[in-house]
Amino acid sequence: xxxxxxxxxxxxxxxxxxxxxxxxxxxxxxxxxxxxxxxxxxxxxxxxxxxxxxxxxxxxxxxxxxxxxxxxxxxxxxxxxxxxxxxxxxxxxxxxxxxxxxxxxxxxxxxxxxxxxxxxxxxxxxxxxxxxxxxxxxxxxxxxxxxxxxxx
Amino acid sequence: xxxxxxxxxxxxxxxxxxxxxxxxxxxxxxxxxxxxxxxxxxxxxxxxxxxxxxxxxxxxxxxxxxxxxxxxxxxxxxxxxxxxxxxxxxxxxxxxxxxxxxxxxxxxxxxxxxxxxxxxxxxxxxxxxxxxxxxxxxxxxxxxxxxxxxxxxxxxxxxxxxxxxxxxxxxxxxxxxxxxxxxxxxxxxxxxxxxxxxxxxxxxxxxxxxxxxxxxxxxxxxxxxxxxxxxxxxxxxxxxxxxxxxxxxxxxxxxxxxxxxxxxxxxxxxxxxxxxxxxxxxxxxxxxxxxxxxxxxxxxxxxxxxxxxxxxxxxxxxxxxxxxxxxxxxxxxxxxxxxxxxxxxxxxxxxxxxxxxxxxxxxxxxxxxxxxxxxxxxxxxxxxxxxxxxxxxxxxxxxxxxxxxxxxxxxxxxxxxxxxxxxxxxxxxxxxxxxxxxxxxxxxxxxxxxxxxxxxxxxxxxxxxxxxxxxxxxxxxxxxxxxxxxxxxxxxxxxxxxxxxxxxxxxxxxxxxxxxxxxxxxxxxxxxxxxxxxxxxxxxxxxxxxxxxxxxxxxxxxxxxxxxxxxxxxxxxxxxxxxxxxxxxxxxxxxxxxxxxxxxxxxxxxxxxxxxxxxxxxxxxxxxxxxxxxxxxxxxxxxxxxxxxxxxxxxxxxxxxxxxxxxxxxxxxxxxxxxxxxxxxxxxxxxxxxxxxxxx
Numbered sequence: 001x002x003x004x005x006x007x008x009x010x011x012x013x014x015x016x017x018x019x020x021x022x023x024x025x026x027x028x029x030x031x032x033x034x035x036x037x038x039x040x041x042x043x044x045x046x047x048x049x050x051x052x053x054x055x056x057x058x059x060x061x062x063x064x065x066x067x068x069x070x071x072x073x074x075x076x077x078x079x080x081x082x083x084x085x086x087x088x089x090x091x092x093x094x095x096x097x098x099x100x101x102x103x104x105x106x107x108x109x110x111x112x113x114x115x116x117x118x119x120x121x122x123x124x125x126x127x128x129x130x131x132x133x134x135x136x137x138x139x140x141x142x143x144x145x146x147x148x149x150x151x152x
Numbered sequence: 153x154x155x156x157x158x159x160x161x162x163x164x165x166x167x168x169x170x171x172x173x174x175x176x177x178x179x180x181x182x183x184x185x186x187x188x189x190x191x192x193x194x195x196x197x198x199x200x201x202x203x204x205x206x207x208x209x210x211x212x213x214x215x216x217x218x219x220x221x222x223x224x225x226x227x228x229x230x231x232x233x234x235x236x237x238x239x240x241x242x243x244x245x246x247x248x249x250x251x252x253x254x255x256x257x258x259x260x261x262x263x264x265x266x267x268x269x270x271x272x273x274x275x276x277x278x279x280x281x282x283x284x285x286x287x288x289x290x291x292x293x294x295x296x297x298x299x300x301x302x303x304x305x306x307x308x309x310x311x312x313x314x315x316x317x318x319x320x321x322x323x324x325x326x327x328x329x330x331x332x333x334x335x336x337x338x339x340x341x342x343x344x345x346x347x348x349x350x351x352x353x354x355x356x357x358x359x360x361x362x363x364x365x366x367x368x369x370x371x372x373x374x375x376x377x378x379x380x381x382x383x384x385x386x387x388x389x390x391x392x393x394x395x396x397x398x399x400x401x402x403x404x405x406x407x408x409x410x411x412x413x414x415x416x417x418x419x420x421x422x423x424x425x426x427x428x429x430x431x432x433x434x435x436x437x438x439x440x441x442x443x444x445x446x447x448x449x450x451x452x453x454x455x456x457x458x459x460x461x462x463x464x465x466x467x468x469x470x471x472x473x474x475x476x477x478x479x480x481x482x483x484x485x486x487x488x489x490x491x492x493x494x495x496x497x498x499x500x501x502x503x504x505x506x507x508x509x510x511x512x513x514x515x516x517x518x519x520x521x522x523x524x525x526x527x528x529x530x531x532x533x534x535x536x537x538x539x540x541x542x543x544x545x546x547x548x549x550x551x552x553x554x555x556x557x558x559x560x561x562x563x564x565x566x567x568x569x570x571x572x573x574x575x576x577x578x579x580x581x582x583x584x585x586x587x588x589x590x591x592x593x594x595x596x597x598x599x600x601x602x603x604x605x606x607x608x609x610x611x612x613x614x615x616x617x618x619x620x621x622x623x624x625x626x627x628x629x630x631x632x633x634x635x636x637x638x639x640x641x642x643x644x645x646x647x648x649x650x651x652x653x654x655x656x657x658x659x660x661x662x663x664x665x666x667x668x669x670x671x672x673x674x675x676x677x678x679x680x681x682x683x684x685x686x687x688x689x690x691x692x693x694x695x696x697x698x699x700x701x702x703x704x705x706x707x708x709x710x711x712x713x714x715x716x717x718x719x720x721x722x723x724x725x726x727x728x729x730x731x732x733x734x735x736x737x738x739x740x741x742x743x744x745x746x747x748x749x750x751x752x753x754x755x756x757x758x759x760x761x762x763x764x765x766x767x768x769x770x771x772x773x774x775x776x777x778x779x780x781x782x783x784x785x786x787x788x789x790x791x792x793x794x795x796x797x798x799x800x801x802x803x804x805x806x807x808x809x810x811x812x813x814x815x816x817x818x819x820x821x822x823x824x825x826x827x828x829x830x831x832x833x834x835x836x837x838x839x840x841x842x843x844x845x846x847x848x
Contacts, residue, residue, distance in 0.1 A: 009735035011761075016768035018737075018776075062737050062776045 002026075002071050002078065004051060005044035009059065010067070014093045014112050015148050017065035020055060022047070024070040029097040033120035039070060049084065056088070065111065067093035075102040082109040108140045125149040161209040163244075170204055179217065182233040183226075198224055249286060256282055263701075263833035284445025288330040295329050302614040315611050322709040323585055324608060325702050327578035327646060328381040334619060334628070335644070336382030337574030338452070339635040341392055342567025344372050346471055351633035352376070365396040366429045370436040377441070377449035379630050383505075385452035387547070387571040390488060394481045395470055397426060406483035426484070427491050434492065438501050451503040454547070455485045457519035459511040463544035464570045467562035486525060493534035497800045500793065500819060502827060506536040507784075511544060515779040527771035530787055533764055533802030535821070537756065537786045540778050547571070548754055548784055566634045574636055575644040575753070577615045579608045580697055582706050583674065584649030584722065588656055588715045598673065605645070605678055609685045609692065612643040616690060639689050644753050645678050646697035648706055651723040656716050661728050663741050671726065675750035682752065695753030699724050704835040721839040725757065730842040736761075737776060745781025757785035758821060760843050762804055764789055790818040793828065 005025045013021060023036070025043045034040065045051075066085050071078040071094070082092040086109060093112035100115075107113060114125070116132035123130050126149050134149065135142040158170040176195055183190040190198075201220035204213060214237055221230035259265030262277040266285060296316065303312040318324045328335060348357040349368070354375050359365040369389070377384045397405055401413065401422055414420035420428070440446040456464065458478060465476050495501060508526050510517045517523025517540075526538060539548045547570065562568060581604055590600035622628050623638060631638050650671070651661055659667050675694060682692035699706075703722040711717040719730070726742045727734050734742070736759060743757040765773070770787075777785055792801045794808035795815040807814050818829045820840065829840055 009737050011736075011765050011769050012763060016766045018769055018772045059737055061779060062740075062772070064772055 002047040002074055002081075003042055003044045004047040005039060007055065009063070013095070014065050014067055015145065017091060017093070017112075018063050019065040019067045019093065020059050020063045021067040021069055024068060026073055027070045027097065028073045029117050031097065031118040031120075034118060035124075047081070052081070052084070060088075060090075063090070065091040065093055067095060067112070069095045070097065072096055072098050076104050079105055079109050106140075107135075107137045107142065110137050112136055113142070158204055158208075159206050160204065160213065161207055163210055170208075172199070175199065175202070175213065175217065178233075179221075179229075182221070182229045182236065185232045185236070186228045188229065194224075198226075253282065253286070256285060260834060261831055263831060263836070266701075266833070278446070280440070280446040291330045291332060295326070295332070298618055299326075299611065299614055302618050303611060306614055306617065307610055311607070311610060314607060318604065318607065322706065322713075323582055323589070323604060325580040325582060325646075325648070325706070327580055327697070327702070331381035333379055333381045334641070335380065335575045335577055336384070336450075337376070337380055337630065337636045337641065338385035338387055338571055339376060339574075339630070340567040340572045341372070341386060341388050341635075342563075342565070343634045344368070345392065345567070346565070347633070349375055352379070352629040352635070359396065362393075362396045362400050362425075362429060365393060366432050369393075370433055373437055373449055373451060374441060376630060376635060377451075379628070382575070383450040383452055385454070385574075387452075387454040388568065389453045389504075390455070390485050391465065391476050391481055393429070394484045395474075395476065397484065398477065398480060403477065403480065406480050409483075409487075423487075426487065430488055430491050431495070434495070434501060434504070435499075438503050448503060451505070453504040453506055455489065455506065455508045457508075457510050457517065457522035458482070459518055460509045460544050460547075463511075464547070465568055468568050469562060469564070489529055489534065489536075493529065493532060496534075496791075497802065500800070500828065507548060508536060508538045509547060510538060510540050510774075512540050512542055512778040516775050517778070523771065523774055524767075527767045527774060530770040531764060531767040533789070533791075535786060535788065535791075537784060538774070538777070540774075540783050547573075566637075572636055572640055574641045575693070575695075576619055576641045577612060578644040578646045578695070578697065579612055579615075580646030580648050580699075580702060581605070581608060581678075582649050582710070583647055584652040584656065584706065584717070585710050585713075585715055587653040588710075591656075598677065601674065601677060605681045608645055609643075609681050612645070612692065613685065613690065616643060640691070642691050642693040642753060645682065645692060645694045647675070647678070647694065648697055648699045648702055648724075649710075649722045650674065650696065651726065651728060652707075652716075652718055655718055661726075661731070662734060663738060668746055671747055672750065679750040679752065693753030694751055696724060696726075696751055696755035698756075700836065701833065704833070704839070708835075719839075719842075721835060725755075729760075729839075736773070740773070740776050740780045740782045740785075743780075743782040743785065745783075748781070748783065754784055757782055759785060759787045761787055761789050764803065786821070788821050790820040790829075793817050793819055 003025045005023045007020060007022050010019050010021045013019060023039060024047070025039045025041060027040045030040055068078050068081070075096075078094060082094070085092050091111040092109065093114070094110055095114045097117045098115060099117060101107070101113075112134065114132060114134045116130075118124065119131050125132050125134060125146060128150050130146070132146070133144055134146045136145045137143075159167045160170045162168050176199070179195060179198060180190050183194075198217070198220045201223055202213070202216045218230055218234060221227075221233060256265040256277070259277065262281050265277060296319075300312040300316060303315055319326060343351060344359075346358060348359075349355065349372055350357070352375055354371060356368050356371055359368045369392075373384055373386065405422060409423040409426070410421050412419050413422045413425060437451050438448050441449055461476075461478055461481065468476050470476070489506070492501070492506070508522070510519065510522055510526065512518060517526070529536070537548075541547075566572070581601075583601075586601055586604055587597045590597035619628070620638070623631055626632065630636050653674075654661060654667060654670050657670065659670055661667060678694045682694060685692060699722060703724060704720065706722050707717050707720050719728075723729055726747050727739055739757065739759060743755065748755055765787075777783075789802070790804045792803060792805040792808070793799070793816065794811060794813055795817055796813040797808060797811040799808050799810040800819070801809050804818070805816065808816055819827065820829060821827075829837060832840055
């Protein structure tokens with residue numbers, strides 16, 4: 001079960017997209033210096049297709065992408081929702097804090113995939129020394145686009 | 153109780169123990185001034201007619217002295233005493249002015265020092281701006297007198313008194329009461345093209361080449377602006393300039409812009425010649441202007457997509473019989489925008505305020521090329537307004553210069569009919585006070601509001617009669633020469649405090665049926681009266697005013713009088729500017745067609761962002777705006793300006809990217825136009841700091 005804490009419309013997290021980003025709680029990682037530690041606890045409510053219908057009714061016409069922020073405890077569920085959103089014609093992004101991609105995940109179900117825990121000394125995606133990677137998935141192939149976050 | 157224990161009220165409101173000696177002294181002096189002498193007996197007789205109780209004020213005592221002197225038949229002395237009082241009154245007024253002068257000199261910046269209409273468009277505080285400030289109170293008095301006389305004549309004394317009562321109690325606000333001129337205008341330049349500036353009192357003949365166009369244009373804009381209290385829009389500026397470039401360098405000049413066409417040692421290319429013209433015009437117009445209290449003129453221009461261009465100018469003919477040419481204008485529009493965006497990294501250039509007019513169909517720009525170009529310019533950090541419409545039946549070149557285009561006919565004396573519009577006068581309703589007052593006094597607010605709405609329309613009609621008088625006396629050459637048209641200028645009903653009124657009623661400020669119903673009821677009422685009072689010569693529109701200084705004043709006055717005031721500056725948007733819970737899409741929605749449909753005079757959504765977006769993202773947001781019916785908007789990303797080395801950067805930065813100084817200021821829109829935040833009035837600086845800039 002995925003727990004959604006809140007959502008926002010974002011522009012910087014996924015390049016060139018107008019993204020509905022879903023903040024998922026119950027994060028299994030406990031990175032030092034985490035920018036939203038409240039998401040390490042179980043807060044919010046269960047993410048269901050009903051919630052998606054409600055959000056898409058409100059914003060569906062205007063967004064180009066939906067981004068899962070977290071959800072690492074249940075990668076299969078994230079993947080199931082990703083398939084569902086793809087079937088509706090949206091691009092799907094996933095910000096995961098995992099070090100390795102879970103074997104059950106087929107990247108064909110995603111358009112953007114960020115991987116890597118936050119390591120304070122190395123910095124976030126905006127830092128050139130970051131361990132985190134942002135991939136754009138084109139024809140099931142990963143293209144590393146982390147550097148687009150560095151120009152700013 | 154003896155007189156010595158009585159306290160009287162002084163002019164400054166302070167209490168003071170009453171002193172019989174002071175009155176005796178004053179009376180004795182009055183006798184001496186006419187060569188006479190007051191004995192103790194005479195003084196006693198006079199004083200016996202005066203009655204003083206606790207709290208009697210100085211004016212009342214002096215009135216009693218006057219009457220006592222006359223009752224005792226000392227008429228000459230009474231006259232002298234009255235003259236003496238009048239002189240002191242005048243001295244006190246001068247002293248007030250002197251105090252204001254000192255305060256103004258000590259104020260942090262001109263906008264903060266201004267007593268009547270704080271305005272960030274005045275950058276420097278000096279003798280010229282001070283000269284402009286001093287007569288403002290007299291203008292207010294004069295304007296009120298002219299208006300109330302006319303209201304009396306048209307509707308009777310009761311309504312005139314009611315107007316002053318509503319005005320002094322801040323239920324309504326008369327914008328630009330410190331100026332005598334009508335408000336703002338979008339002009340047709342055809343009368344200038346065929347007659348020069350002589351018809352409006354100037355001495356320049358018709359422009360005949362690019363050089364005389366550039367110089368003459370600047371003069372013309374200065375002259376027009378000196379006869380307006382607000383903005384001057386020239387929606388045809390680039391189209392006319394294009395005509396003159398073509399005259400000199402051929403119809404297809406844009407295809408050879410890199411060619412060297414200057415035979416001087418400079419060897420300038422055509423592109424350089426053209427951008428030098430831009431430079432001359434833009435820098436000249438951004439200069440402080442003597443005739444406008446050292447304010448720069450407030451200049452607006454428009455860009456058009458192909459469809460708008462076709463629709464506005466399809467019948468247009470230049471005096472030599474040629475028609476405007478889209479291909480070259482298309483190039484020149486883009487060239488100007490690119491140049492201006494770059495130039496703004498060199499110098500703080502506030503004007504022109506630019507509006508891109510795009511026709512939309514099925515939720516996206518019809519002219520793909522211009523939709524793309526608009527998104528590209530936003531992504532390159534250029535800040536300008538976009539106006540979207542499904543039909544070319546309206547146009548906007550400024551927040552309050554939206555107009556319905558009634559006729560697109562071309563006239564050989566006046567040019568394109570569609571571009572000429574404006575507002576003669578703005579009278580604003582303070583909705584928060586009106587609605588709270590109604591609730592306090594047990595009235596249904598819509599009934600109370602209806603009285604106010606009816607009143608403001610009648611006042612505007614009276615204003616229009618006064619303007620007609622000036623027109624008939626030949627005082628308004630802009631109208632008589634055809635730059636603008638008396639029948640096509642609106643009388644504007646402004647609104648302020650809408651969000652705050654809704655909050656008072658317990659309505660949540662987001663897209664919900666209750667808020668929408670409230671907005672539509674209130675604005676619908678105004679529109680009903682706009683239609684009711686419309687005649688062949690009267691047109692009304694309704695605008696959510698930018699309220700650069702009124703927003704602050706209303707909040708202050710309402711707070712002082714005990715009304716619920718949730719913030720120190722009333723919003724000029726349908727949402728709460730500091731609200732972090734509304735995302736960007738929510739904000740477009742709440743400035744969408746259902747909310748703005750009765751705002752016939754317009755409103756502008758200022759989308760505040762912390763970082764620039766990509767071209768693709770802006771393109772998507774143009775679609776969002778088109779789908780939601782949000783017709784006028786801009787994106788604000790504060791630009792950084794270094795106070796040490798002067799570097800201007802389009803990004804919102806904490807330190808200068810060049811010299812790494814942390815002593816930086818920001819350029820953003822105070823309301824419609826971009827200025828340094830430090831030029832804002834102190835109250836507006838506080839508001840600007842609270843603005844929510846979406847960070848994601």
